[in-house]
Amino acid sequence: MSEGQQRTPLYLKVAADLRTAITAGEYGSGAKLPAEDELARRYGVSRGTVRQALAALRTDGLITSRRGTRRVVLGAPRLHSFGELRSFTRWARSLGEEPGGRVVALDRVTANEEEAERLRLAEGAIVYRVRRLRTLSGAPVMVERTTYPERIGELVAGMPLDTVSYSEQLELHGVLFADARHTIDLVRADEDDSELLGCPSGEALLRERRHSTDPAGTPVEWSQDRYLPGTVAFTMQSSMATTALGRRLSQ
Amino acid sequence: MSEGQQRTPLYLKVAADLRTAITAGEYGSGAKLPAEDELARRYGVSRGTVRQALAALRTDGLITSRRGTRRVVLGAPRLHSFGELRSFTRWARSLGEEPGGRVVALDRVTANEEEAERLRLAEGAIVYRVRRLRTLSGAPVMVERTTYPERIGELVAGMPLDTVSYSEQLELHGVLFADARHTIDLVRADEDDSELLGCPSGEALLRERRHSTDPAGTPVEWSQDRYLPGTVAFTMQSSMATTALGRRLSQ
DNA sequence: GAGTGGTCTAGACCACGTA
DNA sequence: ACGTGGTCTAGACCACTCC
Structure with a gap:
């Protein structure tokens, strides 16, 4: 049967x-x-x-x-499901907004020290750096700088430039996201941010840094997202029993 | 035995x-x-x-x-324990920093609409509003605006003005914190913030809004903390299995 | 096919809150 | 005293990974 x-x-x-x-x-x-x-x-x-x-x-x-x-x-x-939390596209859709994205740069390079450590790679390993502008119903909202390990970066590089959701495509290719660690703080817009988001250089942005691993614990993504003020808020739940949330000194 | x-x-x-x-x-x-x-x-x-x-x-x-x-x-x-997350004092101590605080205002008033809803009180109920400047090793770091329901506000009002940790004192009085919901976003410093923190008015601040309940589910605190840029970062952990973390549109 | 984590059951005792 | 959730045990079967 x-x-x-x-x-x-x-x-x-x-x-x-x-x-x-x-x-x-x-x-x-x-x-x-x-x-x-x-x-x-x-x-x-x-x-x-x-x-x-x-x-x-x-x-x-x-x-x-x-x-x-x-x-x-x-x-x-x-609160949102893990999927909605991880994927800008899913999050936008769950709000009834129209997500959009545009690849600004895609480079195949050797990992710098931080990237190597975050992705648990040997120094000098190949990684892909992708920078994208994300929009909500046409309006710029966030600049996303993601570093992928070689195996996953190859998949990303092979996708059309107007792919809306990398996450969903990656999942179709069997790349699974299981755990993530997030850090939220505030940064100043640099020249690139300012140009892409259409805000003054030096403007304060809400930054989320995200470090994701697959079910086997292998790092699959190291990303830094910068949101325009007033576009997003992060919410979470903590309790005496289970707390997966912390507060750190900056840097 | x-x-x-x-x-x-x-x-x-x-x-x-x-x-x-x-x-x-x-x-x-x-x-x-x-x-x-x-x-x-x-x-x-x-x-x-x-x-x-x-x-x-x-x-x-x-x-x-x-x-x-x-x-x-x-x-x-x-990551931090629930206690370190909830209490500025405990957090500071866990970092080896010297926490300080100064009460700027303490008022006994009738709850406005938002406060009544957050604390699950009838409109017009008595609440206590406390505003405090928090310091780390003497340097201003954060302005805390907290609203307490009457029963707890009375305890707070009875404490010396230089009490470093309300949380610890409240626990000694049998007030327990069990669950909290947090929202993190970015706001502009108003005149009060600017004066207390010594930053330009309009400066971007990292804001944490916190809504805490006791083990019985009764709201005990509704707080809004505003941190100077570069002083704090929030970290959290999410996984496919258990996610208590979300991303929202602002407001 | 062997090893491993995920789900599920049935029952026991304890610690706490409330009346 | 009683009801309730928290802890703990012993054993069963299944789904998945890896050799």
């Missing part, structure tokens, strides 16, 4: 069901969720599976939890 | 042990961790406990994981 269907884990189905129930307002903000045992009975699964589902909602910031009382609904979160 | 000792969960001990082993360099970046069964045997715990420990390292961005292969070490993360 062929089982063509992709099986979703049980706990994800439970989580999805609870998530829709919450966002549909079945539990108001501040309401109490049913007990774990009750949910287990209701969904016909074990308590462990329910706990796995609830943990997912917890890290999304949808609910609290503490020993001794029922879980409490915090409210709808409006 | 009295058991005076506070018991730490087993899985946290295992996680701490693995964390130190990793940061001590026992596993180089890119190295493979022992299998779950092996770790379970080594620590004398069940596989479930090992998995709980590994999950913690995963959300810290220390390791990857995928079906079929051993977990791979990504490297030392340098």
